[in-house]
Amino acid sequence: MLDHLQPLPILLLLLLFLSLTLSTSESDTPISRFQQYLRINTAHPNPNYTTPINYLTNFANSIPNLHSKIIHLTPTIPLLLLTWPGSNPSLPSILFNSHLDSVPAEPEKWTHPPFAAHKTSDGRIFARGAQDDKCIGMQYLEAIKAIQSSDPNFVPLRNVHILYVPEEEVGGFNGMRKFVERKEFEELNVGFVMDEGQASTNDEFRVFYADRTPWHMVIKAVGMPGHGSKLVDNTAMENLMKSIEVITKFRESKFVIVKAGLAANSEVISVNPVFLKAGTPSPTGFVMNMQPSEAEAGFDIRMPPTADPQLMRKIIEEQWAPAWRNMTYEITEKGFLRDNMGRPLMTLASDTNPWWSVFNEAVTRAGGKLSKPEILASTTDARFMRRLGIPTFGFSPMKNTPILLHDHNEFLKDTVYLEGIKHLKTCFAGISILEKMILHTI
């Protein structure tokens, strides 16, 4: 009996040894650390913030000179702040930001489970958050770790903060918006921010200097109800349709500019109908011989920071929903177009902004190339920092990569991820060296 059983424990021990060896070596690589971070499900509507904060804190504790602090924005919503002290902490600091949460995923529509971080044989790592934006969250730390391993004496000139915020994907209202109003944020004395950007499909990195601002607009028409056979003026439907015609013409005038290649989608004001609500319901659908007394339509308007909000309101009031056509309107502003000083909400991407010069030079020195700075078509937490007048660029070093944020089968290739770390490493070190030459007076 014993003779028969003995090989089994030996085999088990061997397997245990092998699995331990494999898991130890796996946990030691930047790719496996990225996979582990991706496996933590932080998708809405119930993002788990405790596990990723613990994971990041443990990793940060393994890197010399990084200090961690957890700050609660609400009793259940925390953020993680890491600090790499600089040699001159009285100078304004640099903040590298990423968010902990992600949008949900529909697993049945993915080729690999969205929270397994499966790596294919060609190196693609499939996971929700792989591009948006758990990549940069880990790359920041890997870059600092790499700098310190190649030069243990390296100290940045100014304090460098790495921030992991919650709730970005639901507007940031219980996340970054709350944090920028806190004393702890003021105390960071932030001079420059790097936040998330987007993948580029070619060999150049993309950089974003502004976000577009959404307005949600509902226009409503009222009129006398009437028999469906009568031709009368000013019915609710007629007035609403006239407005839709005018708005459609405005939309086309912007779209023509984009189609002609004269501006990017994100550089023009876009307006898209999102709902129509009219008609008198009947058990079989709608009453077909009656003109309704009310009709409404909803629109998603997106404005670049160069748009004039006063002019936009005037256009809406006089042309899109004029009172003389029995129209009313409601606008819900979902963001801001101006900073606290009344300036357009954007960061100058030219050499008049010394932070731009330093960043651009650091990317170039790292062997990278930036494409023409862009306005992001959507919105990020960057708007809360720009509102305070803090220069903020969106930059996620992912090139030759399809843009898959919020999409099914979001992935990032291992080689692209590793190259991004190298790039951020040179950027971190480069910024610190270059700023000694360019920025020491800021």
Ligand SMILES: [Zn+2]
């Ligand atoms: Zn994001």
